[in-house]
Amino acid sequence: QKEVEQDPGPLSVPEGAIVSLNCTYSNSAFQYFMWYRQYSRKGPELLMYTYSSGNKEDGRFTAQVDKSSKYISLFIRDSQPSDSATYLCAMSGNTDKLIFGTGTRLQVFP
Amino acid sequence: SAVISQKPSRDICQRGTSLTIQCQVDSQVTMMFWYRQQPGQSLTLIATANQGSEATYESGFVIDKFPISRPNLTFSTLTVSNMSPEDSSIYLCSVNTGLGQPQHFGDGTRLSIL
Numbered sequence: 001q002k003e004v005e006q007d008p009g010p011l012s013v014p015e016g017a018i019v020s021l022n023c024t025y026s027n028s029a030f031q032y033f034m035w036y037r038q039y040s041r042k043g044p045e046l047l048m049y050t051y052s053s054g055n056k057e058d059g060r061f062t063a064q065v066d067k068s069s070k071y072i073s074l075f076i077r078d079s080q081p082s083d084s085a086t087y088l089c090a091m092s093g094n095t096d097k098l099i100f101g102t103g104t105r106l107q108v109f110p
Numbered sequence: 111s112a113v114i115s116q117k118p119s120r121d122i123c124q125r126g127t128s129l130t131i132q133c134q135v136d137s138q139v140t141m142m143f144w145y146r147q148q149p150g151q152s153l154t155l156i157a158t159a160n161q162g163s164e165a166t167y168e169s170g171f172v173i174d175k176f177p178i179s180r181p182n183l184t185f186s187t188l189t190v191s192n193m194s195p196e197d198s199s200i201y202l203c204s205v206n207t208g209l210g211q212p213q214h215f216g217d218g219t220r221l222s223i224l
Contacts, residue, residue: 032210043215100152
């Protein structure tokens with residue numbers, strides 16, 4: 001079993017939809033949680049960063065962490081075609097080593 | 111956040127040769143990391159590079175195959191040695207500013223081995 005599980009998609013939604021992206025994990029020591037967005041032929045770009053459980057909002061993006069369920073989510077409101085990319089979850093514990101999900105490919109069509 | 115530049119952005123190499131990838135950061139950072147991203151797979155950490163000390167390699171990666179240099183706080187290199195087609199991948203450099211801080215990535219080096 002992988003430490004971090006993420007549905008690879010692809011996920012195809014119409015413009016304006018609310019998108020929900022999720023990851024589950026098995027290591028209860030994880031306490032730092034990140035979402036990255038990766039466009040084709042580019043490196044991962046940090047979208048959201050949270051520590052421990054709770055919600056964090058930044059514009060159209062909301063990150064949720066439920067440590068009791070070992071489950072994290074990223075919500076994208078009013079999705080745009082420019083949001084079409086691969087979304088990677090990542091997490092770490094008390095070291096700098098990041099463990100990544102495989103990424104979910106999202107396509108937002110006009 | 112730091113601006114990270116990687117060179118080359120892509121290369122096609124012959125089997126058995128070696129390639130050195132450069133990572134330059136626009137500010138001084140303590141920690142630099144090298145990852146491999148293979149199609150359909152997670153980013154996998156190869157090693158952590160601290161200035162002034164030997165790189166720390168993850169399980170499955172060895173110094174003879176992936177020697178790393180970290181001569182100062184803004185620069186690192188990763189060499190992929192004696193390449194085989196299995197080394198075809200994207201190699202990414204990242205940095206952070208401390209434990210628990212998020213990592214920021216360069217755009218990667220796309221490497222194909224013939």
